[in-house]
Amino acid sequence: MTTHITSVGTGRFGKRPEGLVDLAAEAAQRALDGIGRKPIDLLVAGTMLAHGPHGSEAFLPRLASRLSLESSSGLRVDSASGTGGMAFHTAVFALESGRFERALVVAAEKMTDRSTAVITRELAASLHPSEVACGATMPALAALVAEQYLQRYQLTTAVLDAASVHARAMAARNINAQFQRPVTAEEVATSRPVALPLRLLHCSPISDGATALVLERGRGAATVLGLGQGLDALRLVDRTDLTSFIATRIAAKRAYESAHLTRKEVDVVEVHDAFSPFGMIHIEDLGICGAGEAPAWFEKGWAGLDGRVPVNPSGGVIGRGHPVAASGLAEVAEVALQLRGEAGMHAVARTPKVGLAHAMSGIGTHNFVTILGREDT
Amino acid sequence: MSVPAETIELARCQVCPARFLPSDGPCPRCGSTESQLYLSPALGRVLAATELVHPAAGWEGPHRLALVELPEAVRLLAIVDGSLPSVDAVVAVRREGEVYRARGEPIDPTR
Numbered sequence: 226m227t228t229h230i231t232s233v234g235t236g237r238f239g240k241r242p243e244g245l246v247d248l249a250a251e252a253a254q255r256a257l258d259g260i261g262r263k264p265i266d267l268l269v270a271g272t273m274l275a276h277g278p279h280g281s282e283a284f285l286p287r288l289a290s291r292l293s294l295e296s297s298s299g300l301r302v303d304s305a306s307g308t309g310g311m312a313f314h315t316a317v318f319a320l321e322s323g324r325f326e327r328a329l330v331v332a333a334e335k336m337t338d339r340s341t342a343v344i345t346r347e348l349a350a351s352l353h354p355s356e357v358a359c360g361a362t363m364p365a366l367a368a369l370v371a372e373q374y375l376q377r378y379q380l381t382t383a384v385l386d387a388a389s390v391h392a393r394a395m396a397a398r399n400i401n402a403q404f405q406r407p408v409t410a411e412e413v414a415t416s417r418p419v420a421l422p423l424r425l426l427h428c429s430p431i432s433d434g435a436t437a438l439v440l441e442r443g444r445g446a447a448t449v450l451g452l453g454q455g456l457d458a459l460r461l462v463d464r465t466d467l468t469s470f471i472a473t474r475i476a477a478k479r480a481y482e483s484a485h486l487t488r489k490e491v492d493v494v495e496v497h498d499a500f501s502p503f504g505m506i507h508i509e510d511l512g513i514c515g516a517g518e519a520p521a522w523f524e525k526g527w528a529g530l531d532g533r534v535p536v537n538p539s540g541g542v543i544g545r546g547h548p549v550a551a552s553g554l555a556e557v558a559e560v561a562l563q564l565r566g567e568a569g570m571h572a573v574a575r576t577p578k579v580g581l582a583h584a585m586s587g588i589g590t591h592n593f594v595t596i597l598g599r600e601d602t
Numbered sequence: 603m604s605v606p607a608e609t610i611e612l613a614r615c616q617v618c619p620a621r622f623l624p625s626d627g628p629c630p631r632c633g634s635t636e637s638q639l640y641l642s643p644a645l646g647r648v649l650a651a652t653e654l655v656h657p658a659a660g661w662e663g664p665h666r667l668a669l670v671e672l673p674e675a676v677r678l679l680a681i682v683d684g685s686l687p688s689v690d691a692v693v694a695v696r697r698e699g700e701v702y703r704a705r706g707e708p709i710d711p712t713r
Contacts, residue, residue: 342659349658355625358700359681360654360661368652369669376650376689420652462623462669462677463630467650 226321230447230561230597231439232259238434238546238555239403240337245275245284248548249333250291252435256329257292260439267328268292268299269316271308273550274334274347288331298325305351306499308332309436309553310584310593314452316440326442332555333435334548344431348549351587353460364428366461366588367500368420373467374502375422377517382422384520386413388501389426389543391523395530396540398571403432403546427501432546436554438561444600447561450579451484451596453477459590470589473510480581480594481512488512491596492577493563494534495556497585498541507583508536511594531574538563538571553584553593560597609641610695610702612676621674644695646670646704648687649677668704670695680704 234255241248249270257265270285285301288294300319304311309332316328336344345364349357352366371385390410396402408426416425440449455475458464464471481487494513498504505519513534514522522528528536539545539559542552560580562568577599584593613624617634628635649669657665666682670693680695684706687693693704 341656345656346659355700356679357658359667359679359702360657360665361667361679362654362658365652365654365665365667369650369667372650372652372689373669418653418655420654422652458630460623460625460627460630462679465675467669 226323226442227444228317228320228440228449229443229445229600231441231445232256233558233561233567234259234437235401235555235558236435237401238432238548241433245272245333245335246287246291248335248433248435249288249331252333252437253288253292253329253331256437256439263327265294265297265327265329267316267319267325268294268297269302269312269319269328269330270299271302271312271332271550271554272334273303273305273308274336294329304591305586306497306549307553307584307586307591307593308550309555309557310595311553313554313557313595314454314593317449317452320440320442328440329437330440330554331435331437332551332553334550335433336431336548337433341431351590356461363588364420364423364500367503368423370467370588371422371500371502374506377468378520380520382414383410384505384524385422385427385501386410387520387523388498388504389413391528392498392504392537392541392544395538395571396544399540399545402540402544403430404540404544423500429499429542429547432548434546434548434551436551436558438554438558446565446599446601447597448600449595450486450598451480451482453479453483453594455479455592457590461588468506469516470506470510470585470592472589472592473507473583473585473594476592476594477511480596484596486579486596490579491534491581492575493538493560493573493580494536494583495539495559496537496541496583497552497556498537498543499547499585501543504537504541511581511583530571535573538568538573556582556584557595557597564597564599608644608694608696610644610672610697611639612642612672613637614640621676623676623678642673642676645692646672646678646695648689648691648693650689651682651686653686666706668693670704678702682706
């Protein structure tokens with residue numbers, strides 16, 4: 226059974242005054258507006274950090290109530306920063322089971338109402354407790370990954386700067402991105418240290434935001450061609466190589482096999498670049514380029530809108546913003562917009578036929594790959 | 603090279619050749635729950651290290667962490683006491699409760 230995305234809804238990512246349910250409802254309503262009055266029989270909702278005043282326990286029923294979807298079925302998912310990817314895969318599985326006809330998938334996060342220290346601690350909940358006990362944070366472990374990557378390929382931090390410059394250049398074309406201003410390599414290189422070699426502009430920001438889309442049975446301009454997931458050791462010290470995420474490699478292999486496609490047929494990718502070295506590692510793990518080749522993609526413009534394979538035309542997590550649970554779905558939504566010809570100012574130069582979205586939980590602990598393709602012609 | 607007096611407890615899988623840091627979980631390579639503890643020299647090579655300018659809540663900055671490789675490719679994450687060690691420096695490590703600590707000053711393992 227085949228499914229396809231028939232509508233995408235998103236709001237602006239960044240610091241927003243609204244609460245979690247309001248943000249989710251805004252994106253959801255925009256997605257619903259795109260399909261007229263057709264009934265939704267499944268709501269899949271995801272969020273990671275909601276608690277306390279946000280009423281996380283009732284996130285799905287509160288959202289269903291706001292959207293008058295009380296007669297639908299509902300599923301709530303959570304896979305840390307990969308929640309959006311998991312929400313999308315869950316909806317596909319549900320429709321493919323034959324039990325449902327049309328699903329609304331929503332992923333949202335509210336983050337800017339807490340201090341950076343609190344958010345840092347909450348995000349660290351996706352790491353292994355023994356590493357958190359040492360005071361490890363997401364940026365700290367990402368810094369160790371970055372250093373290993375730089376060492377292995379004998380690179381300088383200039384490649385990290387180039388990846389961030391790319392992200393911000395793409396985001397500047399996306400009206401829904403958190404950052405509307407491009408940055409120079411010098412600005413990145415002189416931004417304040419977070420966990421060296423990572424500086425502030427090498428890191429994704431703290432963001433509010435939501436993404437929604439409607440998924441239906443059938444084929445269209447953004448048809449689901451393949452899905453894959455991969456898991457890896459939660460404890461970073463149990464991994465033998467930090468310059469590659471095994472979970473992405475497994476997910477990509479499964480997705481390519483289920484789509485009956487190879488990496489060479491992918492025209493555009495959205496990857497989960499929570500930190501600038503991750504974007505490079507991801508395109509290598511997805512097979513878009515070979516091991517150690519990714520820096521050239523960002524330094525020579527091969528990842529640009531008119532490049533060999535455009536990478537993160539939305540601005541990615543670093544440029545678009547990172548409301549953690551929403552990012553994985555925003556990546557799928559961006560690929561759908563590109564395929565449907567609705568990407569506007571950030572549309573890739575050559576009309577794509579196949580696009581790939583990648584989402585990641587924690588430090589590559591549970592990764593999701595989604596391949597979409599045009600099947601309307 | 604003489605074996606230092608300090609040792610650290612590691613785990614040896616009883617099913618596959620894996621050596622790993624002791625934990626409540628199974629062997630990270632094969633999933634077996636049968637493992638045996640053994641003592642290893644408490645010296646390791648720094649693979650990567652970082653300094654958190656703004657550490658997580660509850661920690662004082664700057665907070666330094668190192669990824670250290672022990673003999674037989676066992677890795678651990680250690681809090682660094684002292685200055686940030688350079689990559690490939692050999693450092694002494696020890697366990698303190700639930701965490702590991704590394705001395706920031708490199709030592710000469712041949713002495």
